[in-house]
Amino acid sequence: MKILITGGAGFIGSHVAERLINEKHSVVVLDDLSTGNSNNLQTLKSHSDFKFANGSMLDEDLVDRLMSEVEGCIHLGAALGVKRILERPYESLVANTHGTEIAIKAAAKHNVRFFLASTSELYGKNPIQPLNENSDRVIGSPQLVRWAYSEAKAIDESVAQMFRQSHGLKYVTGRFFNTVGPRQSGAYGMVLPRFVSAAIKGEPLSVYGDGSQSRVFCHVSDAVDGILRIFFNDRALGEAFNIGGEEEVTIGELAKRVISVTGSSSTIAHLPYSEAYPPGFEETMRRVPDTTKLREFTGWKPKFTLDAIIKDIETYLRALP
Numbered sequence: 001m002k003i004l005i006t007g008g009a010g011f012i013g014s015h016v017a018e019r020l021i022n023e024k025h026s027v028v029v030l031d032d033l034s035t036g037n038s039n040n041l042q043t044l045k046s047h048s049d050f051k052f053a054n055g056s057m058l059d060e061d062l063v064d065r066l067m068s069e070v071e072g073c074i075h076l077g078a079a080l081g082v083k084r085i086l087e088r089p090y091e092s093l094v095a096n097t098h099g100t101e102i103a104i105k106a107a108a109k110h111n112v113r114f115f116l117a118s119t120s121e122l123y124g125k126n127p128i129q130p131l132n133e134n135s136d137r138v139i140g141s142p143q144l145v146r147w148a149y150s151e152a153k154a155i156d157e158s159v160a161q162m163f164r165q166s167h168g169l170k171y172v173t174g175r176f177f178n179t180v181g182p183r184q185s186g187a188y189g190m191v192l193p194r195f196v197s198a199a200i201k202g203e204p205l206s207v208y209g210d211g212s213q214s215r216v217f218c219h220v221s222d223a224v225d226g227i228l229r230i231f232f233n234d235r236a237l238g239e240a241f242n243i244g245g246e247e248e249v250t251i252g253e254l255a256k257r258v259i260s261v262t263g264s265s266s267t268i269a270h271l272p273y274s275e276a277y278p279p280g281f282e283e284t285m286r287r288v289p290d291t292t293k294l295r296e297f298t299g300w301k302p303k304f305t306l307d308a309i310i311k312d313i314e315t316y317l318r319a320l321p
Contacts, residue, residue: 002026004070004112006057006103007077009036011184012117012176015220016074016227021047023228030066030077032056035084040183057099060106067106072113074231075103085149086278096152104159108167115231116160118240120177120287121150130290133175133240145280157240164238172236174227177244177289180309181220182316192217195255196313199264206269208276211252213285218245219304219312229298236297244289247306254306261310 003020007013008029013036017027026049029041033054044050055062057077067073077099079085079092100116107114123131124147126138137154139147163169186193198205226243230236249257255268273281294300304312 002070003072013076014040064106074115100156108169114171116173118175130288132290173240179223195258199262204269205255214250216245222302241294242289
């Protein structure tokens with residue numbers, strides 16, 4: 001199959017591109033390199049089944065032309081991370097709503113199978129955990145810009161549902177829970193690359209708040225496996241799936257694990273959220289996925305333990321020039 005990947009030079013997108021090429025598909029990557037990195041695609045550039053288009057997903061004519069040339073689209077192009085949303089809220093909102101609308105319209109027009117990347121942020125601060133695909137959205141104050149990312153992704157999912165009803169859009173949604181691994185940037189508050197990078201340098205690991213907030217991390221290789229299992233599954237069309245790991249850990253404990261796994265002499269420094277994020281931030285204290293649906297539909301199961309994830313990120317970062 002010939003597949004378009006929006007945001008394909010980014011962290012998850014570049015891993016998807018590699019996997020698809022390895023599985024003998026043809027890949028077209030659309031990315032404006034605003035947050036993606038062309039170096040992530042270095043191993044693919046000379047491949048005959050790979051093409052790179054440097055452009056914006058807000059360019060309707062370009063997206064329409066590229067979509068007319070493919071059979072599938074994995075839509076990963078987005079402004080990611082709560083920190084980025086707080087720093088550039090309007091730009092992020094436009095990218096995450098209008099960009100997705102353009103992609104969905106083009107996919108429906110050209111009868112292209114479509115994967116919509118969504119997020120665990122969709123559920124907000126729902127206290128009933130673990131979260132399944134039918135869990136309620138519990139969002140904080142409308143005065144807090146930090147919830148704009150969650151709102152945008154909820155709109156994206158609604159648009160996809162509407163186009164399935166009105167145009168027969170063949171789509172599936174994946175909601176990512178803290179995907180991590182090689183190539184992920186720590187620039188927008190992503191905790192694991194920040195921690196491992198600091199540990200390698202022997203610098204303090206900055207834990208925000210008291211460190212009791214908990215998450216579940218999923219290696220990008222396992223996430224990509226989940227993406228492709230639902231993308232090519234006709235039974236999954238029109239459905240949403242949580243994609244996440246299975247080992248819950250507090251951020252305070254995560255810092256200790258990183259120091260232990262890397263053999264670092266680093267210490268742990270606790271910082272108030274006000275020093276880490278612009279005004280308007282609100283923490284979600286617990287976010288744990290229920291991945292029963294993904295497992296039952298596809299047989300998917302994550303392969304990487306948390307320690308293996310940390311070790312893989314360490315190996316990647318140590319090898320950087």
